[in-house]
Amino acid sequence: MREVASEVLILGAGPAGLAAAAAAAEAGARVDVIEGNRSPGGQIWRPEGATEAHPTTRRWQQRLLRTGVRVHLETTVVAADGPRCIYTVCGGEMSRFRTSRLVLATGSRELFLPFPGWTLPGVTGVGGLQALVKSGWPIEGKRVVVAGSGPLLLAVADSLRRRGAKLLLIAEQAPRRAVVRLARQLWRSPRKAIQALGLMARLVQVPMRYACWPLRATGDECVRSVLLQGSDGSIELECDALACGFGLVPEIAIAAYLGCDVECGAMSVDAQQQSSVPGVYGAGEITGVGGVELAVAEGAVAGTAAAGARVPVRWLARRDRQQAFVSHLDRAFALRPELRRLAAPETIVCRCEDVAFEALAGAESARAAKLATRCGMGSCQGRVCGPATRFLFGWHHDRVRPPFFPVPMAALAAIGTVQPSSANPACYQTFTMDC
Amino acid sequence: MSLPDVLVVGGGIVGAACALELAREGHRVEVLERGFTGCGTTATAMGHIIVLHDSQAQFRLTRWSQELWSALADELPGEVEVDRCGCIWIASEESQMDWVRDKAALYRSHGIEVEVLDSLGLAQAEPSLRPNLAGGLRMREDLVLYPPAAARWLVQRAVDAGATIRTGVSVRRVSGAGATLDDGSTRAAGCVVDAAGTKALELLPEPIPGLQFRPRKGHLAITDRGPRRCWHQLAEIGYLASAHTHAQTSVAFNVQPRRTGQVLVGSSRQYDRHDTRVEPEILARMLRRAIEFIPALAEMRVTRTWTGLRPATDDRLPLIGPVPGHSGLYLATGHEGLGITTSLGTGRLIADMVAGRSSAIDPAPYRLDRCLEPQA
Ligand SMILES: Cc1cc2nc3c(=O)[nH]c(=O)nc-3n(C[C@H](O)[C@H](O)[C@H](O)COP(=O)(O)OP(=O)(O)OC[C@H]3O[C@@H](n4cnc5c(N)ncnc54)[C@H](O)[C@@H]3O)c2cc1C
Numbered sequence: 001m002r003e004v005a006s007e008v009l010i011l012g013a014g015p016a017g018l019a020a021a022a023a024a025a026e027a028g029a030r031v032d033v034i035e036g037n038r039s040p041g042g043q044i045w046r047p048e049g050a051t052e053a054h055p056t057t058r059r060w061q062q063r064l065l066r067t068g069v070r071v072h073l074e075t076t077v078v079a080a081d082g083p084r085c086i087y088t089v090c091g092g093e094m095s096r097f098r099t100s101r102l103v104l105a106t107g108s109r110e111l112f113l114p115f116p117g118w119t120l121p122g123v124t125g126v127g128g129l130q131a132l133v134k135s136g137w138p139i140e141g142k143r144v145v146v147a148g149s150g151p152l153l154l155a156v157a158d159s160l161r162r163r164g165a166k167l168l169l170i171a172e173q174a175p176r177r178a179v180v181r182l183a184r185q186l187w188r189s190p191r192k193a194i195q196a197l198g199l200m201a202r203l204v205q206v207p208m209r210y211a212c213w214p215l216r217a218t219g220d221e222c223v224r225s226v227l228l229q230g231s232d233g234s235i236e237l238e239c240d241a242l243a244c245g246f247g248l249v250p251e252i253a254i255a256a257y258l259g260c261d262v263e264c265g266a267m268s269v270d271a272q273q274q275s276s277v278p279g280v281y282g283a284g285e286i287t288g289v290g291g292v293e294l295a296v297a298e299g300a301v302a303g304t305a306a307a308g309a310r311v312p313v314r315w316l317a318r319r320d321r322q323q324a325f326v327s328h329l330d331r332a333f334a335l336r337p338e339l340r341r342l343a344a345p346e347t348i349v350c351r352c353e354d355v356a357f358e359a360l361a362g363a364e365s366a367r368a369a370k371l372a373t374r375c376g377m378g379s380c381q382g383r384v385c386g387p388a389t390r391f392l393f394g395w396h397h398d399r400v401r402p403p404f405f406p407v408p409m410a411a412l413a414a415i416g417t418v419q420p421s422s423a424n425p426a427c428y429q430t431f432t433m434d435c
Numbered sequence: 436m437s438l439p440d441v442l443v444v445g446g447g448i449v450g451a452a453c454a455l456e457l458a459r460e461g462h463r464v465e466v467l468e469r470g471f472t473g474c475g476t477t478a479t480a481m482g483h484i485i486v487l488h489d490s491q492a493q494f495r496l497t498r499w500s501q502e503l504w505s506a507l508a509d510e511l512p513g514e515v516e517v518d519r520c521g522c523i524w525i526a527s528e529e530s531q532m533d534w535v536r537d538k539a540a541l542y543r544s545h546g547i548e549v550e551v552l553d554s555l556g557l558a559q560a561e562p563s564l565r566p567n568l569a570g571g572l573r574m575r576e577d578l579v580l581y582p583p584a585a586a587r588w589l590v591q592r593a594v595d596a597g598a599t600i601r602t603g604v605s606v607r608r609v610s611g612a613g614a615t616l617d618d619g620s621t622r623a624a625g626c627v628v629d630a631a632g633t634k635a636l637e638l639l640p641e642p643i644p645g646l647q648f649r650p651r652k653g654h655l656a657i658t659d660r661g662p663r664r665c666w667h668q669l670a671e672i673g674y675l676a677s678a679h680t681h682a683q684t685s686v687a688f689n690v691q692p693r694r695t696g697q698v699l700v701g702s703s704r705q706y707d708r709h710d711t712r713v714e715p716e717i718l719a720r721m722l723r724r725a726i727e728f729i730p731a732l733a734e735m736r737v738t739r740t741w742t743g744l745r746p747a748t749d750d751r752l753p754l755i756g757p758v759p760g761h762s763g764l765y766l767a768t769g770h771e772g773l774g775i776t777t778s779l780g781t782g783r784l785i786a787d788m789v790a791g792r793s794s795a796i797d798p799a800p801y802r803l804d805r806c807l808e809p810q811a
């Protein structure tokens with residue numbers, strides 16, 4: 001096991017983590033960032049293809065390079081022993097990071113809701129399809145339906161369109177009036193307004209329906225068609241791909257494990273972005289889903305505060321302005337109760353362990369269901385079915401325990417074994433200008 | 436609601452077995468469970484139905500209970516995941532082969548099917564084990580099952596026999612005439628069986644001098660599905676020393692093949708830990724031990740880990756019997772690392788005691804009077 005000493009340790013190199021790293025380092029702290037992906041940038045600034053970093057990421061990289069931030073890529077947080085001792089795995093090797101302050105910027109993941117056919121090949125998440133396409137999956141000429149809820153539908157539809165996908169429909173489950181009400185709030189954030197207007201203009205050719213959601217996907221080897229519920233009856237569309245996402249849920253596993261207070265599924269933080277556990281800060285979508293500007297604003301506050309410096313009032317104000325928008329977002333895209341009744345008795349809810357909806361209905365809690373049916377016991381550890389059963393049955397998450405991701409036993413077994421620290425620099429990566 | 440004859444407090448595997456035996460005798464049984472069936476230590480256990488001979492008394496209870504499970508095995512539904520895989524006690528060194536031969540002779544004299552394996556025999560039975568182990572003792576009759584499902588099945592059978600279970604009901608105090616619930620209400624009954632696991636002693640009307648146990652924490656880890664790595668429950672003979680020791684912390688090689696292709700890896704023992712937090716360093720020590728025995732485990736991915744608290748008595752025997760000074764109140768707890776196995780025997784003993792008849796085995800070694808401090 002390798003030992004690394006840090007002052008401010010940041011988990012996640014998405015927009016929030018990058019902003020936190022830059023702010024903490026510029027405030028004079030010794031900073032390490034841990035990121036599971038091969039490239040920094042998080043959900044939004046994903047690299048195109050295998051190597052080329054996103055241009056925005058590159059600008060952040062240069063800033064981090066100047067301040068000597070160490071970024072550990074392809075390194076996954078798998079365990080912790082309190083907030084000052086974080087265990088990570090990189091290429092099968094275990095490292096222990098000792099730190100005095102911790103910033104959690106682990107982002108969010110998509111909410112999947114089960115409906116008949118949602119496990120067919122060709123049915124993916126909305127962000128999931130975006131990631132697939134960016135990593136080279138051919139989409140050109142494919143007939144795609146994008147369904148679910150939230151601003152992500154439009155953002156992804158636009159990028160699929162640009163890559164030559166044939167978009168048949170964008171189906172938003174929220175009613176049009178809710179979205180219009182949200183649009184009226186956009187003046188608060190001119191950048192968002194410009195983004196939104198641009199998106200709408202580019203997608204003007206694409207049919208869009210509100211109060212419309214998927215009922216069933218059919219196909220044999222692969223999805224062939226989707227049946228949707230619209231305000232004026234149901235519609236069936238033949239398609240080659242169905243991208244479905246019902247919003248984003250904060251990735252709070254590590255926060256919950258460390259004992260940070262969690263409210264409505266998001267990590268609670270104070271004005272300095274500090275959680276209920278002293279020395280543990282949260283930034284970005286882990287504290288609530290609000291888009292990239294909010295993530296960056298929160299990251300800057302969290303990084304500065306974690307470095308023990310005074311946060312400029314201007315930064316706090318910028319964050320608060322962005323924050324105001326979040327509650328409007330949540331309200332506009334609130335999920336309708338009909339979505340709880342999409343699954344048929346035999347529809348699979350837990351894909352890892354093949355647990356059907358009917359096996360779960362009637363269980364007292366997530367833990368009772370897990371012990372009775374293995375729901376959530378598989379290799380994704382309930383990351384997919386957990387948020388779904390929370391929405392479907394109101395269950396709270398079962399306790400989080402290490403490993404946060406499946407890891408080779410040899411790596412876990414290395415915890416506590418000492419190794420001369422110079423012995424293995426393999427996983428230590430700094431940015432280079434051309435990465 | 437009509438009054439029950441017997442209240443069983445705790446719906447773990449021990450409470451479940453007591454409820455079933457009592458209901459079968461025609462008692463009106465009511466089980467009060469704070470969470471849901473099997474949610475306590477039972478949910479965390481390995482489910483090895485085991486025979487041990489640490490003492491005569493331990494042997495009698497484990498052997499009898501194993502026979503009861505074997506008789507039930509064909510009736511148990513698929514979700515209980517019964518596997519008649521047997522167990523091999525592994526001798527790492529030649530010196531442990533004496534133990535193997537002694538135990539083989541002893542078990543055979545009781546009609547138990549066992550087999551002494553030499554180094555080669557062990558390697559053939561379990562090719563994934565590291566080479567050059569001295570040998571082993573194969574216990575053909577040991578089985579493996581999935582404990583929370585077994586507890587649910589026992590409760591279901593008790594309900595079929597007329598019992599009721601109330602889940603989400605927490606008991607504050609027990610007496611010989613009923614129980615006081617956390618909401619302050621009382622539930623009267625002809626007699627009460629306190630089977631609340633590690634909490635059982637806290638519910639008694641008053642502390643009984645000499646009667647105590649210490650929670651003994653255990654870690655487990657389970658791997659992803661993969662090609663089958665082992666065919667028996669496997670444990671090093673050193674496990675017995677680990678179970679036996681009063682040392683603060685110990686780990687031992689003890690793994691179980693699941694039918695899913697997963698491997699369940701144990702085990703650790705830590706005294707006086709009341710929290711169920713997974714401790715990375717202990718977990719790692721336990722995994723290192725497992726890899727020493729089965730090197731191929733190193734590459735298998737661990738998907739989950741957890742811990743459980745075993746209710747451990749000083750003499751490593753459970754507490755089964757009437758609570759002195761409280762007529763009508765019985766205790767059924769303290770089974771440490773053997774409660775999944777010995778639950779069935781415990782249920783029988785309690786039913787016999789309530790009926791006032793003798794049992795298939797002598798209950799004296801498990802009764803509470805053995806622990807009591809002599810009155811000055
Ligand atoms: C396809 C898509 C398009 C979008 N378009 C827009 C848009 O146009 N405008 C807008 O405002 N917002 C958009 N968003 C939302 C935006 O991506 C988020 O608001 C933003 O990324 C949140 O930043 P974050 O740093 O909180 O989280 P993330 O970007 O999710 O970053 C979290 C990082 O943490 C890492 N991580 C998590 N757990 C671990 C672990 N255990 N070990 C190691 N690393 C870990 C992850 O790999 C990830 O890189 C879009 C999102 C998607 C998916």
Ligand SMILES: Cc1cc2nc3c(=O)[nH]c(=O)nc-3n(C[C@H](O)[C@H](O)[C@H](O)COP(=O)(O)OP(=O)(O)OC[C@H]3O[C@@H](n4cnc5c(N)ncnc54)[C@H](O)[C@@H]3O)c2cc1C
Pocket residue numbers: 444445446447448449450467468469470471472473474475476477478479480481482483484485604605606607630631632633634635638652653654655701702742743744745746767768769770771772773774775776777
């Ligand atoms: C890691 C580990 C591995 C093990 N492996 C094995 C094995 O392979 N084979 C074996 O035979 N044994 C094994 N055991 C031991 C076995 O798990 C226990 O001995 C057994 O589960 C004890 O059962 P119980 O019913 O007494 O306790 P529990 O299962 O804890 O049941 C007690 C019940 O009482 C309830 N309760 C508590 N307080 C109250 C209250 N105030 N009011 C109402 N209800 C209450 C609880 O919710 C709980 O459901 C293992 C244990 C551990 C920790």
